[in-house]
Amino acid sequence: MGILDRVAIAGIGNTEFSRDSGRSETQLAAECIKSALDDAGLAPADVDGMVTFTIDNTEDVDLIRNLGIPGLRYASRIPHGGAGSGGSVVHAAGAIAAGLADVVVVWRAMNERSEYRFGSANAAKPAPGGGAVNMQWAVPWGAATPACWQSMVSHRYMTEFGVTNRDLAEIAVLHRKHSLNNPNAFGYQKELTVEDHQNSRWIIEPVLRLLDCCQESDGGQAFVVTSLERARDLRQKPARITAGAQWVPYPTDAITNFYFEDFTEMATTQGMARQLYEQSGIGPADIQVAMLYDHFSPILLQHLEAFGFCAKGEAMDFIRDGNCALDGALPTNTHGGLMSEAYIHGLNSLAEAVRQIRGTAINQIEGVEHAAFSSGMTGLILGKD
């Protein structure tokens, strides 16, 4: 058992997901944190730690004066943008295991659709902390968006393994199927066909069409992390942190990541998943459901392979054979994922992993003992108590 297995996620909370929240990011943060505390049965006065992303625009000092939190013993931030999203909960759990805090709130709040859009072309140096140091060596050639940077890596994978954009339509359709009955999802009750996908405009040819991309959305998502012992006395069934890990391999970059030797290998996720298995003593066959970061459809292929859910180069067949469907061997992104639920920088998918462990997901999978979450450079295995 890993040291983090004595820690659990005790509360989850989110705002609505929308294209225009109509309020400040600080308000979204305060609302989702309060909602997560209510879910756990805790009060702001119980909180003594807070963690978010380096690139979140809201501030813990602002949030404690909104929520009336008496003081923080632990305040931290995780780098690498969405790739680091799972790390926010991993580091919160580490702080609790080390005795640095008792109740840590993790949050991400963004008006990413109404105030700024990650899909816009970058032309200037971003704020530090995002981990995209190589952006200066891509933008001068017109490689200026996350979609472009991911496509440059994915195209080599697709070339080597014969995957086409038409194949990727299966991934878009899969995610949409999972969101059809999810009222929180952008894809609620909106059917999507392969033809719709193929008719959507190119974003990056020949890799990504519009319907290969995640949503751009406004919203907030929060978690309450505390000791397993304390979580057992709270309102919800604890989601144990069976394992949690981060891996930042040489010479990676958070997204403008072009200098590692073999683009068909996802070294970040391979190294992270290996640690998850070592910490927990379980393997891919012991995981019943997976939430894998799907900012762009082809990344799902490399996640599945990096975790060992299927062999290298076989992920497209693995999906086509139905393994990631709700009735498949490894139901994946059962809420619709970032492509069809919303994009709260990955954390809304971690909330779905918690719901699958609790048994409260809209598309609840029977017999879930362990749920995997991956955001690429960070990830977790959650377990039933």
Place this chain on the structure above:
Amino acid sequence: MNLRPAPWIERDGIPFWEAAKRGELVAQSCKDCGVLRSPPRPMCPDCHSVANEFRVLSGRGTVYTWVIPRYPPIPAYGEGNIVAVINLDEGVRVVSNLREIEYDDVTADMRVEVFFEDAEQDYKIPVFRPATA
């Protein structure tokens, strides 16, 4: 067509862009152990020396991956701008553009050679085209 935008330059990358103005494609190399590195950085990850120099490369390599950004349109680069990752013969890698070839004719690992396009503020940008024999 309008000139390409001037590059985005940070301190450790200045010699690369100055060399490009002279029509040279260079890579940084460690002055002590000689290992090449791309992109530039102030310390050698092998021997930790901070002494470095920029070495002129052959300008020849192979196409590792390539795409066309279609949306959002970035008019400064023109319609159908091909972005590519090039494995240079000296063993380092650069992001660049492919020119003088139709997208459908690009193949993985095809041989390419460097040339330079004018940019604003008298900068020149290294780009690649199919290699001549």
